Amino acid sequence: MTLLPPPESENVAAWVAAHLGHLAAEPDVAPSPRFRGTQAAADAALASLDIAGYARRRNEVLPESRRGATALSPYIRHGLLSLPRVSAAVANAPGKDRQKFRDELMWQEYARHVYARVGTRTRNALRFEPAGDAGPDGSDPWDRSMACVDATVGELERDGWLVNQTRMWLASQWTVRHGADWRDGEDRFFTHLLDGSRAANRLGWQWTIGAGTGKPYGFSRWQVDKRAPELCAGCARRDDCPIEDWPAERTLSAVDPEPLLDRDPDPAATAGPVDQVTSGDAEIVWLTAESLGDDDPALAVHPELPAVFVFDEPLLARLRLSSKRLVFLTERLAELAETRNIEVHRGDPAGILDGRALATTFTPVPKARRLRSRLDVVDLHPWPWLRRPGDGSISSFSAWRRGR
Numbered sequence: 001m002t003l004l005p006p007p008e009s010e011n012v013a014a015w016v017a018a019h020l021g022h023l024a025a026e027p028d029v030a031p032s033p034r035f036r037g038t039q040a041a042a043d044a045a046l047a048s049l050d051i052a053g054y055a056r057r058r059n060e061v062l063p064e065s066r067r068g069a070t071a072l073s074p075y076i077r078h079g080l081l082s083l084p085r086v087s088a089a090v091a092n093a094p095g096k097d098r099q100k101f102r103d104e105l106m107w108q109e110y111a112r113h114v115y116a117r118v119g120t121r122t123r124n125a126l127r128f129e130p131a132g133d134a135g136p137d138g139s140d141p142w143d144r145s146m147a148c149v150d151a152t153v154g155e156l157e158r159d160g161w162l163v164n165q166t167r168m169w170l171a172s173q174w175t176v177r178h179g180a181d182w183r184d185g186e187d188r189f190f191t192h193l194l195d196g197s198r199a200a201n202r203l204g205w206q207w208t209i210g211a212g213t214g215k216p217y218g219f220s221r222w223q224v225d226k227r228a229p230e231l232c233a234g235c236a237r238r239d240d241c242p243i244e245d246w247p248a249e250r251t252l253s254a255v256d257p258e259p260l261l262d263r264d265p266d267p268a269a270t271a272g273p274v275d276q277v278t279s280g281d282a283e284i285v286w287l288t289a290e291s292l293g294d295d296d297p298a299l300a301v302h303p304e305l306p307a308v309f310v311f312d313e314p315l316l317a318r319l320r321l322s323s324k325r326l327v328f329l330t331e332r333l334a335e336l337a338e339t340r341n342i343e344v345h346r347g348d349p350a351g352i353l354d355g356r357a358l359a360t361t362f363t364p365v366p367k368a369r370r371l372r373s374r375l376d377v378v379d380l381h382p383w384p385w386l387r388r389p390g391d392g393s394i395s396s397f398s399a400w401r402r403g404r
């Protein structure tokens, strides 16, 4: 592919339109107005992180000045900020806020453990399947005549990000109220979220709609009035609110629980190496979308080597992600290109990387696992876990936290 542009958004958007536009969800390529995909932006967000009041305000939605959410997730998702680094950054924060914030980082870690172990089968309901008793009726489950839905879907599509509270509203509206298949809703989120990961997105959907716990989260006017009162006040449906009452009870049928939730027969394969594993001289550092930060272990150990990133064309053609995500990733690659030699390709990673002696960081996702087994990885670096995966039960967050 042609040389990367300087990492300013307009240049990057033009580059993405020219090289990746045919893979994007929308015809017009545009960056997120809220997030820049650079290490500099990630570092600045961490440097100004102030979680005082986080425990109290994490669930607030509007006005935005009341929000306690940190909006670090796109940087965490793509490895510009590792979980250990973010956790260390709040060491001196007030105790209750620090505790709550670190609990949320542990939810991210938990999601990664579940995905690393269970893999693509996280697309199946893990313990309970919502019965399709309402069934799709052809209408969009996100009824945009409601101000709460319109504002949040609008934010998702414009910025590529939502606070946790409104993710729960939309997931619950989609499946618990409308009866639509959660996998389609999860895909709609995935299209737009800059932090979209199959790990956290699937876990978030499964937990909200009750597939993980049997207890769905009900969304009603009550939460909107409490967390974003201005939405109800200005809503055209305020006297005819479709979510005035709690949603009707929805039946969930128990499915055979995913056996890997109980025990991992091969925890070493799930967690990756504890130490660097070297079998030869690497010629290039292979970067994945999970680990694009300056402190990616393989990148940091080989400052002299060039790096390579492949936009996985078959995968992207299937996913049809919003161009916001493609711009975000390209901004980071363009920033990296200012200090390192970097090759950027579009195509099938297995073919493009074939025959090259690679240094890389273990990435705990199924696709990277498949690729690593086919490629010539001569220098493999450990993933920066917050807590290394063990072989015990991960059937709930609390079981996981208790166990090893």
Ligand SMILES: Cc1cc2nc3c(=O)[nH]c(=O)nc-3n(C[C@H](O)[C@H](O)[C@H](O)COP(=O)(O)OP(=O)(O)OC[C@H]3O[C@@H](n4cnc5c(N)ncnc54)[C@H](O)[C@@H]3O)c2cc1C
Binding pocket: 058, 068, 069, 070, 071, 072, 073, 074, 076, 077, 104, 105, 107, 108, 109, 111, 162, 163, 164, 165, 167, 168, 171, 189, 193, 195, 196, 197, 198, 200, 201, 202, 203, 204, 205, 208
């Ligand atoms: C239906 C649904 C879908 C979701 N999809 C994603 C997704 O694709 N990617 C993603 O990173 N998170 C996802 N989440 C989790 C959570 O909503 C986001 O991580 C959080 O809103 C990001 O905003 P923040 O950085 O301001 O979070 P903060 O509240 O500031 O938390 C700090 C960090 O902790 C982690 N975190 C916080 N809450 C959660 C959580 N419930 N589960 C996992 N990690 C958490 C994130 O890394 C986050 O950046 C989803 C939640 C739900 C209910």
